[in-house]
Amino acid sequence: MKKSNLAVSIMIACFPLGILAADVPTETPTPKPEMIEAYQTWKNTDYSIGSPLGGLKGNPANGRKVAIHRGKGNCLACHQMPIPEEEFHGEVGPPLDGIASRYDEGQLRLRIVNMQELNPGTLMPPFYKHPDQFNRVSKKYQGRTILTVQEVEDVVAYLMTLK
Amino acid sequence: MKLKATIIWGVCMLTAQLSASVFSADVFSGYTLLKQETKEMQDDDFLNQGMATVEKGGKLFASIGKNGKSCETCHGQGGKKLDPKVIATYPVLNSKTQRPITLQQHIINEWTENLGNAPLKYESSDALALEAFVRNLARGQVVNVQTGGKMVPFFEQGKKLYEEARAGQLDMACASCHNLYPGLKLRAQVLSQGQSNGFPLYRLADGKVVGVQTRINQCFDQFRAEGYPFGSEENTLLELYMNARGNGLKIETPAVRF
Structure with a gap:
């Protein structure tokens, strides 16, 4: 097998784990539509999404990485967080230290999935809104959610550790 | 401790929201958010890198076109017959089309129609140089875009695009940041009020002069x-609304920004 073919195979294998083209330089090929995971529907019940998307279990350590990653969660753009190794935490959103003492898991999930359900004027990007509900998305990101289902659950699991 | 941090944040946000509502009436230039050294760079024409583009624009302004005329034929040497007060009113209503026209579009049109030159691409370096040269003639002049009369519907459409048209995968509108959070930091970058009074400006992050429409598209990107x-x-329409939103600010072209 040629080297390039191997690279492509690795990419395809890694894709379900959430390696999106997000912040990676442009030479990364955009995944073909059939490679994009199926959208998982969710429901806002009493300002909460009670059960995990796709029934997945979140990994808090990976959630922390997603939260830092500038092309994925990029939570630090707006929020101060207990992540001392990263400089320049943003000031626009509320600090997230202790967030799990203020909200339960389902309330946090809704806030990550689509904060617009709570505040239509919010600046916070909807990390798991239906791809058809966006306007004028650049080609590279069309048809996709900002985070994968697994990444959403990982971030929820991470935030739940911030008691 | 955590509770204390949240309360402090809450108070800060309340202050920010209150001042945001004040800002909407009380406009301020991105200049006020600059570090001292960047202010000095803008203020000194020898340090201001945008001045090279203004000079280039001046040369183009004096260059003879295919019809044997230059911009100076009508507008005087160095554009001395141009009225800075009029420059400060762009975009204006074009009498032919009855639609708003930007200063750069006006220059581009004259460049081909009147001087007989090859068309200039919008936001190309020559078009920007000419715009920077002309707008620099009005430096210090107060922005004064007409928003009444026939401009009303265009102003309203521009306002809608600015405030309500969420776009992109991150699903934001211009106002999501620039109306609500000016002065606060998004990661390490201080959010401005999104004012356009310094354009075309020298952008340190790009190492060149950019026009307002280039900057808008960088945000979209x-x-x-x-x-x-x-x-x-x-x-x-966006440029019209943005310029009008900054009515009362002084033109700073070429400004220096990040």
Whole structure:
């Protein structure tokens, strides 16, 4: 097998784990539509999404990485967080230290999935809104959610550790 | 401790929201958010890198076109017959089309129609140089875009694009940041009020002079949206609204920004 073919195979294998083209330089090929995971529907019940998307279990350590990653969660753009190794935490959103003492898991999930359900004027990007509900998305990101289902659950699991 | 941090944040946000509502009436230039050294760079024409573009624009302004005329033929040497007060009113209503026209579009049109030159691409370096040269003639002049009369519907459309048109995968509108959070930091970058009084300006992050429509599209790119084409109806309306939103600010072209 040629080297390039191997690279492509690795990419395809890694894709379900959430390696999106997000912040990676442009030479990364955009995944073909059939490679994009199926959208998982969710429901806002009493300002909460009670059960995990796709029934997945979140990994808090990976959630922390997603939260830092500038092309994925990029939570630090707006929020101060207990992540001392990263400089320049943003000031626009509320600090997230202790967030799990203020909200339960389902309330946090809704806030990550689509904060617009709570505040239509919010600046916070909807990390798991239906791809058809966006306007004028650049080609590279069309048809996709900002985070994968697994990444959403990982971030929820991470935030739940911030008691 | 955590509770204390949240309370402090809450108070800060309340202050920010209150001042945001004040800002909407009380406009301020991005200049006020600059570090001292960047202010000095802008203020000193020998340090201001945008001045090279203004000079280039001056040369183009004096260059003879295919019809044997230059901009100076009508507008005087160095554009001395141009009225800075009029420059400060752009975009204006074009009497022919009865639609708003930006200063750069006006220059581009004259360049081909009157001087007989090859067309200039919108936001190309020559078009920007000419715009920077002309707008620099009005430096210090107060921005005064007409928003009444026939301009009302265009102003309203531009305002809608600015405030309500969420775009891109990050699903944001211009106002999501620039109306609500000016002065606060998004990661390490301080959010401005999104004022256009310094354009075309020297952008340190790009190492060159950029026009307002280029800057708008850079923002769109950041929230993963397709920008509108340069010189398009939408960008004209956005520029109209943005300039008018800064009515009362002084023209700073060429400003220096990050």
